[in-house]
Amino acid sequence: MTSAYLLIMAVVMFGHMEDFLGAALLSRPLVLGPLVGIVLGDPVQGIIIGATLELIFMGNIKVGAAIPPDVITGGVLGTAFAIMSGKGAEIALAIAVPVSIIAEMIISGLFVLRPVLNSRFEKYAESGDYRRIEILHIASGLAKPVLMGLLAFLALQLGDEVMKRFLDSIPAWVQSALTVAGNMLPAAGFALLMNLMFNKKAAAYFFLGFILASYLKLPMIAIGGLGVIIALIITDLNSKKQPADNDDFSDIPDEGTAKTGTLVNKGDLRKVFFRSLALEANFNFESWQNTGFAFSMIPVLKKLYKTKEQMASALKRHLQFFNTTAHGSTLIMGITAAMEEQNSGREDFDSESINAVKSGLMGPLAGVFDSLFWGTLKVIAAGVGISLAINGNSLGPLLFILIFNIPHIALRYNLTFIGYNTGNRFLQDLAKSGIMDKLTTGATILGMMVIGAMPAILMPVKTPIMIGAQGSQVALQGILDQLAPGILPLGLTFLTFWFVRKNIKTTWILLGILALGFLGSILHIFV
Amino acid sequence: MIKLTRIDDRLVHGQVSFTWVPSLDINCLLVANDKIAADEFQKMAFNLAKPPTVKLLIHNINQAAAFLNDPKSSNARILVLVNNVADAFRLAQDVKEITSVNFGGIRMKPGARLISKAVALDENDIAIIRQMLEKGVELELRQVPGDRKQAVESLF
Numbered sequence: 001m002t003s004a005y006l007l008i009m010a011v012v013m014f015g016h017m018e019d020f021l022g023a024a025l026l027s028r029p030l031v032l033g034p035l036v037g038i039v040l041g042d043p044v045q046g047i048i049i050g051a052t053l054e055l056i057f058m059g060n061i062k063v064g065a066a067i068p069p070d071v072i073t074g075g076v077l078g079t080a081f082a083i084m085s086g087k088g089a090e091i092a093l094a095i096a097v098p099v100s101i102i103a104e105m106i107i108s109g110l111f112v113l114r115p116v117l118n119s120r121f122e123k124y125a126e127s128g129d130y131r132r133i134e135i136l137h138i139a140s141g142l143a144k145p146v147l148m149g150l151l152a153f154l155a156l157q158l159g160d161e162v163m164k165r166f167l168d169s170i171p172a173w174v175q176s177a178l179t180v181a182g183n184m185l186p187a188a189g190f191a192l193l194m195n196l197m198f199n200k201k202a203a204a205y206f207f208l209g210f211i212l213a214s215y216l217k218l219p220m221i222a223i224g225g226l227g228v229i230i231a232l233i234i235t236d237l238n239s240k241k242q243p244a245d246n247d248d249f250s251d252i253p254d255e256g257t258a259k260t261g262t263l264v265n266k267g268d269l270r271k272v273f274f275r276s277l278a279l280e281a282n283f284n285f286e287s288w289q290n291t292g293f294a295f296s297m298i299p300v301l302k303k304l305y306k307t308k309e310q311m312a313s314a315l316k317r318h319l320q321f322f323n324t325t326a327h328g329s330t331l332i333m334g335i336t337a338a339m340e341e342q343n344s345g346r347e348d349f350d351s352e353s354i355n356a357v358k359s360g361l362m363g364p365l366a367g368v369f370d371s372l373f374w375g376t377l378k379v380i381a382a383g384v385g386i387s388l389a390i391n392g393n394s395l396g397p398l399l400f401i402l403i404f405n406i407p408h409i410a411l412r413y414n415l416t417f418i419g420y421n422t423g424n425r426f427l428q429d430l431a432k433s434g435i436m437d438k439l440t441t442g443a444t445i446l447g448m449m450v451i452g453a454m455p456a457i458l459m460p461v462k463t464p465i466m467i468g469a470q471g472s473q474v475a476l477q478g479i480l481d482q483l484a485p486g487i488l489p490l491g492l493t494f495l496t497f498w499f500v501r502k503n504i505k506t507t508w509i510l511l512g513i514l515a516l517g518f519l520g521s522i523l524h525i526f527v
Numbered sequence: 528m529i530k531l532t533r534i535d536d537r538l539v540h541g542q543v544s545f546t547w548v549p550s551l552d553i554n555c556l557l558v559a560n561d562k563i564a565a566d567e568f569q570k571m572a573f574n575l576a577k578p579p580t581v582k583l584l585i586h587n588i589n590q591a592a593a594f595l596n597d598p599k600s601s602n603a604r605i606l607v608l609v610n611n612v613a614d615a616f617r618l619a620q621d622v623k624e625i626t627s628v629n630f631g632g633i634r635m636k637p638g639a640r641l642i643s644k645a646v647a648l649d650e651n652d653i654a655i656i657r658q659m660l661e662k663g664v665e666l667e668l669r670q671v672p673g674d675r676k677q678a679v680e681s682l683f
Contacts, residue, residue, distance in 0.1 A: 112644070115635075196545050199580055285644045286635045321634040325541065360569045363537035364576030370541030371578070424568065431571045440579045503550060503672045 002157070007039040008080050009153040015072035016145035022277035022412070023326045025378065025404050029053035029075040029096075030385055034397050036079040044392040045088075049079045051389035051396060052089035053096055055458055056185045058382055059192025059506070070107055073148050074100025077155060084160070085167045090178035093185070095163075097510070099155075103148065110144060114284035118319075121291055125319055128311035130298050137295045141281025173522070180526050181517025183461050184492060186454070188509050191496035193451050196375050198497070202448045205230075209452025214486035220387035220450070220457060224380055227449040231442035264300055264341050264420065271299035272333050273416045279326045287321045293333070294318040300337045304344040313351070314340065320355055324362040328369030330412050332361050334419020357424075368436065376443040377404050383450040387457050459489035464527045488526075529595060529624050532607040534615050535631035538563075539608065542631070542671060544578040547606060550672035555603040557584045559591035559618055560610060588614055592621035612652040619664055627665035630679050642682040645670055653683060 011032055018027035025031065030050045037046015057071045078096030082088065117140055124132040198206065205227075212218045212226065279292035297318050305311045324332060336358060343349045381403035389396025418426050430436055463480070466473040480487055492513075499509055520526035530551040535543065538558050547553065556577060563569045564587040577583040582603075586594060594600055595607070595618075607625070609615045611633070619625040632645045639649040646668060648656070656679060659666060666679040 108644075195549050198549070201580075286641065286647075288634075323537070357568075360566075361572055363540040364572040366537070366540040367544050367576030367578075370545060374541075375545070427575065428571060431575050436575050437579050444579075501550065505673050505675075 001160070004039055005153055005156040005160075008036060008076060008156060009149045011035045011039065012073055012076050012152040013145040013149035015076060016148050018072075019141055019144065019281040019283065020278045022408075023280065024277075024408060025381065025401060027072050028382075028400070029057060029071055029079070030382070030389060030397050030400050032072065032076050033079045034389075034394070036076055037083060040080065040083045042083050043394070045083055046079060047389045047394060047396060048392050049082055049089045049092045050075075051386045052182065053078065053092060054382060054386050054389075054400075056093060056097075056182070056189060057100075058186065058189030058379075068104065069097075069100035070103035070148070071096070071100050073103035073152055074098075077152060080156065081160075081163050081167065085164050087167060087175075088179070090175060090182045091167060091170075093182050094178055101507075103151075106151070107144065107148070110147070111283060111285045114140060114282060115286035117282070118284070118286060121294075121319055122316070125294075125315035126312055128308040128315065130302065130311065130315060133291065133315065134295060134298060137278070137282050137291045140291075141278065176527075177518045177521035180461075180521040181514045183459055184513050184517045184520075184526075185510065186459050187489070187493045187496040188506065188513060190451055190454050190493045191500045191509075192506065193375075193379055193447075194493075194497050195500050196371075197444050197447050197451070202444050205445045205448040206452035209449035209454075210456055210486065210490060212449075213453035213456035214484075214490075218453075220384045220453060223449055223453045224384055224446070227380075227446035230449070231445040234445060235438040235442045263303055263344070264337055265303075266417075268299045268303055269334065269337065269416050269420055272296050272337060273330055273413050275299065276326070276330050276333060276412065276416070279329050287319070288323040289326075289329075290319050290322045293322040293329075296329075296333055297336060297340070300340060304340055310344070317351065317355055320359075322358065322362060324366045325369035325373060327373045327408055327412055328365055328415060330416040331365060331419040332358055334416045334421075335361070335423040336419075338420045338423050361427075371440060372443060373404075373408065376447045377407060379447050380450050383454060390458065455489035455493045456486035459486075459492070461488045461492060462527055463488065464524055528601050528603065529605050529607055529622075531629055532609070532615065532618070532625050532627065533629040533631045534609055534612060534633060536610040536634050537632060538610055539573050539576050539583070543606070543608070544576070546671040546673075548578055548581060551604065551606065553581055553604050553606045555582045555584065555600075555605045557586065557591055557594065557605055557607045558609075559586055559588050559607060559614060561587040561614075564590070588617050589621075592618055595622045595624060612648070612655050616655045616659055619659060619662070625664070627667065628659070630666065630668040631670055640683070642679070643668055643677070646679075648683060656680065 014035070015027040015032050018024070033050020033053060034043055034046045037043040037049070040046070053071065053075045057069070057075070074096040077099050078092035078094075081095050082092035085091070117136060120136060121133060124130075124136070194206070209223055209227070212223050213220075275296040275298070278295060279289050281295075282291045283289060294315055301311060301314045305314055318336075336354060339354045339357065343351050343354065381400045384403060385396045385400025387396070388399065462477050465476040467476050468474050496509060496513065499512070517526070530553060531547065533543070533547070538560070539556060543556075548556070558573060563573070564585050570585050573585060574583060584594070591607070595605070607618070609618060615628050619628065630646050633647055633652075635641065635647040636649065639647040639652070641647045656666060660680060667676040668679050668682065669676055
């Protein structure tokens with residue numbers, strides 16, 4: 001068994017390598033579940049469990065300093081124990097939730113400890129020693145996968161006997177209650193997602209998605225496709241109207257990005273793009289993605305600055321606080337490369353302005369890219385991926401990765417060059433064209449339709465209640481299916497959404513749904 | 528109507544548009560900052576970032592105070608954003624309606640100390656905080672609406 005445990009440890013480590021792999025969703029349960037399944041010789045079960053966990057942890061995204069439960073460690077261990085003991089997704093869920101909460105505390109501890117290294121980074125910068133900055137950035141980044149991998153291995157090696165005995169002792173009624181609760185828990189994820197986008201205008205699209213799924217039984221891919229078409233039509237119709245509160249930006253001078261330099265070439269910028277994938281490797285609670293930013297800029301700095309002093313001041317400049325959406329970070333890096341090039345060639349260039357532009361852009365661009373990547377792309381990728389994977393279809397994880405990453409990588413790569421070549425002009429054109437508003441509106445339409453379809457497709461909550469007199473009983477579910485199919489999951493989703501809007505903590509919401517599931521199962525209200 | 532006054536040194540960003548705006552049903556974001564109000568480039572950047580459902584205003588501190596004191600603004604559901612403690616204090620002095628200030632994110636700077644994951648304060652900040660407390664302004668630390676309110680003074 002030890003060799004299998006080592007492979008599972010490798011899966012955990014691979015998951016935690018996400019900080020080197022550009023937050024490309026490779027660490028999500030929908031990807032790691034199948035990997036665990038392959039290791040343990042049951043890929044189909046791995047896909048199904050992965051899909052179930054993905055559903056429940058769907059609303060868990062990293063925005064700002066709010067670190068969500070560590071679904072990597074929790075999900076992998078849950079999937080592994082469930083498959084090894086021949087149990088289903090409900091057992092994986094019962095293990096994954098507590099383990100991910102504990103693992104999150106360990107990781108938060110790491111983020112609190114990492115600032116200790118900052119003085120070391122500063123010292124290396126002082127002496128222009130970019131090599132050591134690179135090494136330390138990578139070494140610190142490796143600490144998380146190594147640590148979590150080892151902990152997972154220990155948990156498997158020491159805990160497997162106890163866990164097996166414990167899982168075997170779970171009575172049947174608890175298992176069926178867990179299944180019911182597991183079917184209900186996705187409501188929390190849907191509600192958290194709705195909270196990002198739901199408003200009076202968007203509500204119509206939510207219900208459109210729901211009706212297409214519940215009455216017309218359209219698959220998720222079809223609803224996504226319709227969503228794209230409707231979003232295109234709606235935003236095109238609006239194309240003549242310019243947003244009213246957009247000022248005229250034509251009189252803004254370009255700030256330091258007039259392209260004159262020839263020192264930085266395509267190859268350097270390509271390196272910046274590849275290095276940007278490791279932006280968050282040394283994420284910490286004091287200066288956030290700062291060393292990742294410096295790490296990404298080093299190929300350019302090496303080209304531009306030949307003396308130790310120049311290199312030192314450039315490195316120090318880029319070890320300042322930095323935080324933005326990783327997926328769109330290359331736009332700022334490209335702009336920075338252009339400004340550094342100016343700075344290296346001109347005596348009169350104010351190097352302070354580089355950091356002013358950097359910190360001026362990181363907040364706003366995080367607003368743009370968070371909503372694009374987390375709010376929309378991730379939702380659609382998950383919706384399509386889960387709806388296939390929940391039935392054991394291996395296309396599910398594959399489409400999940402592709403739907404998110406084809407636009408992600410294309411944008412991330414090109415933004416490096418756009419940033420370098422057109423820099424602020426690009427942003428000004430964006431602002432002037434009002435295209436951002438259109439993009440967010442379109443993204444909201446598409447996102448809401450997919451979320452609306454989710455309760456109908458992905459929450460098999462049903463009731464076994466029979467009504468009518470003895471002898472002529474009718475199943476309540478049968479009546480519901482004729483009048484309003486999917487009304488139970490929809491109602492539950494809105495109930496949860498109401499609690500989310502009341503600012504109830506996610507943990508309490510999850511516990512509440514769990515309790516409702518148990519109660520419903522014991523009282524035979526839900527199956 | 529001011530729904531929240533928040534200190535967040537990234538001002539308009541993902542956490543604000545994703546959690547606070549929907550949770551408080553905000554329809555107006557007011558960035559109060561002298562430097563940014565005079566910087567067309569930054570104003571443009573923030574205009575890109577705002578959620579489509581809200582109006583974004585960028586004023587210097589004095590204009591912001593005047594706007595908030597104008598009865599016309601009482602129809603809007605406003606989230607006021609400043610990026611440092613001193614600006615929050617200036618605004619709270621001029622605007623009676625501000626009785627509570629939310630501490631969201633203040634990055635580390637030399638001489639400062641982290642009092643939570645995302646908030647670092649130096650001696651200067653703490654002196655201003657004491658003045659605000661004397662005036663009876665509630666100072667609470669929450670990154671996102673679902674967090675439990677923590678009194679800032681209990682953390683240093």
